[in-house]
Amino acid sequence: xxxxxxxxxxxxxxxxxxxxxxxxxxxxxxxxxxxxxxxxxxxxxxxxxxxxxxxxxxxxxxxxxxxxxxxxxxxxxxxxxxxxxxxxxxxxxxxxxxxxxxxxxxxxxxxxxxxxxxxxxxxxxxxxxxxxxxxxxxxxxxxxxxxxxxxxxxxxxxxxxxxxxxxxxxxxxxxxxxxxxxxxxxxxxxxxxxxxxxxxxxxxxxxxxxxxxxxxxxxxxxxxxxxxxxxxxxxxxxxxxxxxxxxxxxxxxxxxx
Amino acid sequence: xxxxxxxxxxxxxxxxxxxxxxxxxxxxxxxxxxxxxxxxxxxxxxxxxxxxxxxxxxxxxxxxxxxxxxxxxxxxxxxxxxxxxxxxxxxxxxxxxxxxxxxxxxxxxxxxxxxxxxxxxxxxxxxxxxxxxxxxxxxxxxxxxxxxxxxxxxxxxxxxxxxxxxxxxxxxxxxxxxxxxxxxxxxxxxxxxxxxxxxxxxxxxxxxxxxxxxxxxxxxxxxxxxxxxxxxx
Amino acid sequence: xxxxxxxxxxxxxxxxxxxxxxxxxxxxxxxxxxxxxxxxxxxxxxxxxxxxxxxxxxxxxxxxxxxxxxxxxxxxxxxxxxxxxxxxxxxxxxxxxxxxxxxxxxxxxxxxxxxxxxxxxxxxxxxxxxxxxxxxxxxxxxxxxxxxxxxxxxxxxxxxxxxxxxxxxxxxxxxxxxxxxxxxxxxxxxxxxxxxxxxxxxxxxxxxxxxxxxxxxxxxxxxxxxxxxxxxxxxxxxxxxxxxxxxxxxxxxxxxxxxxxxxxxxxxxxxx
Numbered sequence: 001x002x003x004x005x006x007x008x009x010x011x012x013x014x015x016x017x018x019x020x021x022x023x024x025x026x027x028x029x030x031x032x033x034x035x036x037x038x039x040x041x042x043x044x045x046x047x048x049x050x051x052x053x054x055x056x057x058x059x060x061x062x063x064x065x066x067x068x069x070x071x072x073x074x075x076x077x078x079x080x081x082x083x084x085x086x087x088x089x090x091x092x093x094x095x096x097x098x099x100x101x102x103x104x105x106x107x108x109x110x111x112x113x114x115x116x117x118x119x120x121x122x123x124x125x126x127x128x129x130x131x132x133x134x135x136x137x138x139x140x141x142x143x144x145x146x147x148x149x150x151x152x153x154x155x156x157x158x159x160x161x162x163x164x165x166x167x168x169x170x171x172x173x174x175x176x177x178x179x180x181x182x183x184x185x186x187x188x189x190x191x192x193x194x195x196x197x198x199x200x201x202x203x204x205x206x207x208x209x210x211x212x213x214x215x216x217x218x219x220x221x222x223x224x225x226x227x228x229x230x231x232x233x234x235x236x237x238x239x240x241x242x243x244x245x246x247x248x249x250x251x252x253x254x255x256x257x
Numbered sequence: 258x259x260x261x262x263x264x265x266x267x268x269x270x271x272x273x274x275x276x277x278x279x280x281x282x283x284x285x286x287x288x289x290x291x292x293x294x295x296x297x298x299x300x301x302x303x304x305x306x307x308x309x310x311x312x313x314x315x316x317x318x319x320x321x322x323x324x325x326x327x328x329x330x331x332x333x334x335x336x337x338x339x340x341x342x343x344x345x346x347x348x349x350x351x352x353x354x355x356x357x358x359x360x361x362x363x364x365x366x367x368x369x370x371x372x373x374x375x376x377x378x379x380x381x382x383x384x385x386x387x388x389x390x391x392x393x394x395x396x397x398x399x400x401x402x403x404x405x406x407x408x409x410x411x412x413x414x415x416x417x418x419x420x421x422x423x424x425x426x427x428x429x430x431x432x433x434x435x436x437x438x439x440x441x442x443x444x445x446x447x448x449x450x451x452x453x454x455x456x457x458x459x460x461x462x463x464x465x466x467x468x469x470x471x472x473x474x475x476x477x478x479x480x481x482x483x484x485x486x487x488x489x490x
Numbered sequence: 491x492x493x494x495x496x497x498x499x500x501x502x503x504x505x506x507x508x509x510x511x512x513x514x515x516x517x518x519x520x521x522x523x524x525x526x527x528x529x530x531x532x533x534x535x536x537x538x539x540x541x542x543x544x545x546x547x548x549x550x551x552x553x554x555x556x557x558x559x560x561x562x563x564x565x566x567x568x569x570x571x572x573x574x575x576x577x578x579x580x581x582x583x584x585x586x587x588x589x590x591x592x593x594x595x596x597x598x599x600x601x602x603x604x605x606x607x608x609x610x611x612x613x614x615x616x617x618x619x620x621x622x623x624x625x626x627x628x629x630x631x632x633x634x635x636x637x638x639x640x641x642x643x644x645x646x647x648x649x650x651x652x653x654x655x656x657x658x659x660x661x662x663x664x665x666x667x668x669x670x671x672x673x674x675x676x677x678x679x680x681x682x683x684x685x686x687x688x689x690x691x692x693x694x695x696x697x698x699x700x701x702x703x704x705x706x707x708x709x710x711x712x713x714x715x716x717x718x719x720x721x722x723x724x725x726x727x728x729x730x731x732x733x734x735x736x737x738x739x740x741x742x743x744x745x746x747x748x749x750x751x752x753x754x755x756x757x758x759x760x761x762x
Contacts (some may be wrong), residue, residue, distance in 0.1 A: 098393045109388040111404040112489040121402075122392050152487035168392065190362050342564030342724045352565055352725065353519055353550060434519070434550035437533075452669025454676075454694030487493045 002184040015166055026056045030203050031076075036085030038071055038227075045071055046082070047228045048109055049206070058204045058217045058236065062147060063224035064250060069207045070106075070176055070225065076205065077103050077174050089172055089209065102170035106177040108161035109155075115152070115160055116145040123167040132167070138196075140189055140209060155186025162190055166197060189226065203205040211251065223247045261461030269461055281465065284442040287355050287429070288422040291362035294424075296415055299367045303374025304400055308382050318375065329361075334363040353434040358442070361428040366418040373414035377407045390467030409484035414425030416477050420470060465470045517546040521566035523637060523666040527551035527689030529756055534749045535742070542741065543732040552732045553667060554679070561585060561715075564722035565718040567730035569715040572685075573637035575757075577713045578680075585722075586715035589629030590738055593746050593759045594711045597641060599702035600689060601627075601681035609681075613704040616649040623651045628680035632665025632671050637710075645707060685710055687756035693730045712757075714738075737761070 031053040038046035046068050054244065061069045074080040076087060078101075087094045089101070111118050119132050134141045137225050139159035144152070150162060158178055165173060175194065179187040194204055194217060208214050214221070214235070219237040223231035225246040231238065242248045268291040306317060338344050339358070350355045381403055389399050395425050404411070426444035433440035435449060443466045450459035484490045526532060527549060538546050541616060552560065554571040560571045562585050571577060580586045599609070599618060607627035609618040622629055631653070632639035646653050653661040663678060664671045668688045675682035676696040684692075689700070702708075714734050719725045736742045743759035750756070 076385075077385050077391060103387075103391040103392075105387065109384060111402070112409075112487075116427075147486035148489060151486075287512060341560075343562075347564070347724070353548060434548070436519075436548040436550060439548055449528075451673065452524060453666050454669055454672060454692040458674075458693075472559050 009089075028158075030054055030089065031059070031205075032088040032091070034086050035074060036072075036082045036087060036089050038068075038075060038080065044083075045227050046075065047226075049229050051222060051229055051232055053220065054234075055200065055220050057198050059116065059205055059220035060214050060218035060221045060248075061205065061207045062209075062214065062221055062238075062250065063222060064246075067224040068227040069224055071227075072222075073103075073174050073176055073205065073207060079099055079103075097172070099168075100171040101174065102165035102168045103174040104158070104161050104165050104178045108157040108178055110152075110157055110160065112147060114144065114146050115141060118149045118160060118164055119167055122164045124169070127167060135163045135167055138193060152218055153183075154207040155157040157180045158182055159186055159189055162193055166193065170202060173202050175204060175206045177207050177209065179208070179210065187213070192231070211239075223250070238254075261457045261458070262464060265457050266461035266464040270465065271487060277462075277465070278484060279438065280446050281439055281445055282467075283355065283440075284423055284466075285443070285469075287358045288362060288419060289421050290359045291366060292415065292419045294359070294363050295367040295370050295418055298363070299370035299418075300373040300374050300404060300411065301400075302367075303376045304403055306371075306375050306384075306392060307378035308396065308399065318372075321368055321372045321375065322375055325372045327365060327368065329365055329425040330431070332361055332365045333428035333431030334429065340432060351355060353440060355433070355440060357432040358429040361403060361432045362422040362425070365425060365428055366422050369421055370418040373417060374407075374411060377410040379404055381407050406489075409480055411475055411487050412480050416473055419473060423469065424466065451480060456461065495572070502519060503576055511678060514677070516729055517545055517548065518567040518733060519565065519728050519735070520547055520549045520568045522549050522551055522570040523554050523557060523572060524551045524669065525572070525638065525685045525688045528569065528667075528669050529691045531687065531746070531749055532554055532750065535745050538745050539733060539736050539742065541612055543729075543736050545729040545732050547733060553634045554638075554640070555630070555635030561717050564717070567717055567726045568733055569717060570604075570712065571637055572710055572712045573640050574711055576637075576640070577715060581715060584720065585718055587718050587727075589713045589715045591760055591762060592703065592712045592714045592737055593757045593761075594709060595685055595687050595744075595757050596703065597683050597708040598689060598700045599617045599683050599712050600675070600688050600698050602679045603697045603699050603726070604679075605701060607680075607681070610699075610701045612702045615645055615702055615705040617706055619646060619649040619701045620651055623649075623660075625654070627651065628660050628662065628678055629683040630671050630675035630680040631661060631663045632668065633665045634667070636667075638668060638683065638685060641710065645683070649733055650708065651711070657689075675732050677726055690751045690756055711760075 025119070029052055031051060033049050036046060036049040038045060048071065051138065062071060063069050071080065075082050076089065076094065078098060086164050087098045113121070115136070116132065123132065133142065133145070134147055139162060141156060141159060141163070144156070149157070152160065160243045162178065162256055173194070179190050184192070191213065194206070198204055206217060218235040219232050220232070221244070222229055223238070223244070225244070230244045231242065238247065239251070242251055266434065306314065306321070336357065337352065338355050339346050340349070341347055342352065347358060351360070385403070394402070424444065426448050430445045430448060433442070433443050433445065435445035443462055447459045447462045447466070450462060494510055532549050536549070540547055550560070550566065552574045554576065554633060557569060558572050558576055560566055561580070569577070569580065570592070577586070577589050581589050599608070599615070606713070607625040609621050613616040631642060657663055658723045661679070662674070664674050666674070668684055670691055672688070673694055674680070676694055676698055681701070714729065714737055715727045715736055716730045719727045736755060738761040743761055746757050746759045747755065
């Protein structure tokens with residue numbers, strides 16, 4: 001899927017300025033980023049990102065490889081500290097809401113213990129066993145609770161990782177390409193769980209390259225290009241009328257550099 | 258000579274020679290004591306070094322890796338100078354005792370176990386760091402988790418330390434003195450028999466020591482295969 | 491003593507109940523030489539000495555040079571070695587109380603039965619060494635500052651030869667104990683000087699035999715010295731003196747004389 005005119009797109013239109021996609025600060029804000037920049041080894045990877053959103057549901061972060069999606073997510077979740085700028089989640093500084101956040105990584109990180117051992121490690125100590133078993137059932141892993149976690153298939157491992165994340169009862173759930181290269185059944189289960197969680201009032205922030213999945217799940221979309229947010233709109237708008245040429249090219253399957 | 262040594266080794270074991278078992282038992286006692294102390298010292302060192310960030314960390318790792326190659330004779334000499342009656346710890350009267358041998362072996366194998374543990378922990382930390390950060394696990398809880406999750410790899414590191422301890426002669430002969438019925442262990446007995454020209458007996462003792470090493474290694478292999486089956490390595 | 495308590499707290503003394511064996515009142519460390527140990531003399535006399543004196547005797551066998559240095563560091567109660575000049579210096583420097591002649595044996599020169607230098611049957615050690623040197627036949631030396639090494643160097647001097655010039659060619663300094671040097675000599679077919687006791691008991695003779703013996707210059711005197719408590723307060727003078735008294739007594743001297751290997755007497759008591 002090589003681009004027909006990748007560089008022309010870049011030259012012809014300037015990225016949107018941040019002011020266009022900003023909404024006004026509000027007491028009910030779930031997400032509030034102001035001037036977030038990240039510089040690593042002298043290289044600025046995230047440029048002056050400001051995003052405000054009161055939207056519940058699922059926010060999708062899209063963009064080409066290397067655009068800074070994972071870095072932005074890690075900054076939001078507090079795994080990375082931005083070089084400058086401020087991040088607020090649920091109206092409070094990100095680190096204060098740490099216990100209300102959970103994350104599922106692209107490559108599931110499972111402890112060297114049983115399936116159940118992985119759940120009890122993360123779940124609050126008071127979690128009753130029935131809840132744990134019920135969660136295993138929801139991710140279609142019941143009966144595997146005593147199996148070593150790391151011998152599960154890739155799809156099973158990611159389902160377990162999601163189950164573990166959900167057991168911490170997060171208010172915000174970060175998912176970094178959780179279904180990349182998984183079997184369709186696992187993708188289905190994971191998508192269903194995310195939808196159920198969202199229905200329960202969990203805010204999920206999601207990275208995906210799968211446009212079909214994005215359309216199924218996303219309520220709003222943040223589009224990143226070269227470390228800058230160039231677009232933040234509702235999903236409906238983004239997929240039908242993308243504002244920037246980069247987003248248009250990305251959705252068309254063109255190479256955007 | 259080899260066949261001779263083998264039949265002597267078998268005969269020695271079969272005869273239940275009390276002197277052989279005294280020496281073998283002291284070897285095991287000294288080296289397991291040294292191992293126990295080294296593990297208590299080395300695992301926290303390796304773990305803390307792996308999971309913490311501080312200026313000079315790389316220097317520490319380099320020093321630790323270099324210490325792995327400490328020649329036993331040098332360790333023996335250093336411990337001798339410390340424990341000698343005219344040395345700083347001379348008042349303890351520990352020179353030429355099994356305790357002195359334990360101390361020498363601790364000095365010898367603690368860096369080995371710590372450096373190997375550091376490698377294991379560093380790999381594990383790279384894998385787990387973001388998950389733990391995400392789950393809000395502090396280092397008080399992270400350290401036992403790392404130790405537990407690295408248990409199979411650590412067993413291998415620890416047994417490597419044991420192998421080094423039980424097979425070295427340079428340090429224990431200096432600080433132990435190879436005193437009959439007091440500080441004579443397998444390796445110093447081998448050195449003594451060699452110097453008496455009793456090469457077959459020396460080799461027979463060597464074969465018995467080798468059998469012990471084989472047992473230990475069989476243990477390592479079993480542990481590893483269990484771990485592999487569970488994908489716990 | 492804080493550290494000792496800490497060690498005990500660590501469980502060391504539980505794991506190692508023998509650890510404090512040396513500290514007891516009736517136990518001594520004897521700094522001695524490999525020749526007396528490897529010849530089996532101690533295995534023979536120590537049980538008898540311990541029975542008579544009630545003292546537990548722990549022998550550390552190293553080269554004479556190292557034994558003296560260890561004793562100077564106070565790491566021994568009794569010194570039993572064979573290098574009279576060094577022993578007298580040790581006493582003169584105040585490290586030893588008094589030196590007593592204990593026993594003697596003799597040195598011999600051994601070599602391969604092919605006898606490349608043709609010294610077999612000689613009873614003139616100077617001549618034999620000169621012959622070996624002029625034939626550039628291999629000679630393995632201790633090279634470790636031990637009593638035997640010092641005696642060997644005196645003999646080379648008497649023969650008017652400086653073997654150190656040939657070090658690395660035909661003169662090979664092993665830097666090791668008597669047994670290791672003999673193993674090396676047998677391995678490379680070199681002549682070597684050894685005390686008769688070690689040689690008689692040595693198990694790896696190969697085709698080696700004694701070529702030179704009987705010269706009075708090959709006489710090898712052993713002395714025994716109590717380490718001076720004035721220099722080394724940790725010395726167990728009482729127990730050490732008991733052991734020395736026993737060695738010099740008729741009973742001790744008779745015991746030394748009665749030690750036989752393959753029917754041969756190895757040490758000849760000559761206490762005054």
